[in-house]
Amino acid sequence: FTLSGADAGAFEVIGTELFLKAGTALDFETKTSFDVAVSVDDTAVGGTPDATSTTYTLGVSDANDAPTAVALSNTLIQIGENDDTSSAIKVADIAITDDALGSNVLSLSGSDAALFEIVGNELFLKAGTALDFMTNPSLDVTVEVDDGTVGGTPDATTIHSITVIDSNDAPTAVTLTNVLAALAEDASTAAATKIADIVVTDDSLGTNTLSLTGADAADFEIVGTELFLKAGTSLDFETKASYDVAVVVDDTTVGGTPDATSVLNTLTITDANEAPTAVALVNT
Structure with missing residues (x-):
């Protein structure tokens, strides 16, 4: 028996059974199917080969994978200590790299996490946050994403810092x-x-x-x-x-x-x- 087809190298024949080789990497996102045909030949008679099966296609079904990254775009990187925070201030858009299966949960950690909030896929500085260059010149937060059914906890993180710019204050x-x-x-x-x-x-x-x-x-x-x-x-x-x-x-x-x-x-x-x-x- 011999094998042919686009993915023949991923298969093997043992006796009269066709196997997918051990260790073959399966990834629906990069390859959704494997194609192979089996040929038989009696070298003493007939042609070469004597017969070939129709092409066999092994389909790879999608499975829920853990998100691989969380990234921030359109980021706010600095803010004046006298800026108005009576309303929440948008800090960034949040983008998750994932297979669109499962359920992803976003959360915050870091020294200043309590000053931030997530609304949908957007990161905000909370309304009423007190800004003071002298006591806290940098606001640091980590955005985490986790699919609780797969991967680790969390599956991916990204760190963001906002620099607080000193403003002229009246002498006290x-x-x-x-x-x-x-x-x-x-x-x-x-x-x-x-x-x-x-x-x-x-x-x-x-x-x-x-x-x-x-x-x-x-x-x-x-x-x-x-x-x-x-x-x-x-x-x-x-x-x-x-x-x-x-x-x-x-x-x-x-x-x-x-x-x-x-x-x-x-x-x-x-x-x-x-x-x-x-x-x-x-x-x-």
Whole structure:
């Protein structure tokens, strides 16, 4: 017996039986049938071969295979921390590579999975998600697909990250440190006197403008990030025992006006021993 036909190499004859060879790979998606014919020949008589069967076709039926891949397209790769998230934001379309049999279930995992949701075959960032570059500069999620009847669990995954872009935020506070709390009335004010260092709490973006407010703001000045009592200020405990001032910070492109104000700082003027200024006679 001999074999012929397009797929003869996949078959073998044992005795008077025709077999599909062991180890033959069957895949409906790439080959739906195998064709073979059997020939018989008695070399002592007749032709060569003496007879050939009709072609035999072995059909391969489709079976449910596990999905082999899940991919994202039309992806959102970055988002501003001040972007509006009052509605869900589409992140990507989800495509599954599969044989269209069985039932595939999509799910999410990863450090930020709770911030995402799947609707149909689309991935969304949930409505109301709080975006903050300082605390979470990258939103990471893994999309998983699984056909529970075949393959592993999950059958395929893909990872996606959205970069959160830093945005200019308004300064949230201004404080005074290394504060000079008191000054004697006889202290020299020929040069400006440093009162405090000014510390602004901000994201280091935008431009902050410092200014002064308070009853005695005109007696103070800001140089860089330091607060000074102006040179030439006249100190006299008897007529003015304290000076009050507050520091204001404002980034005019964001927030309110001003964005933050320090607590009111009071510079106390202490009394000093002064020479008598006059002697007078009474009851003369």
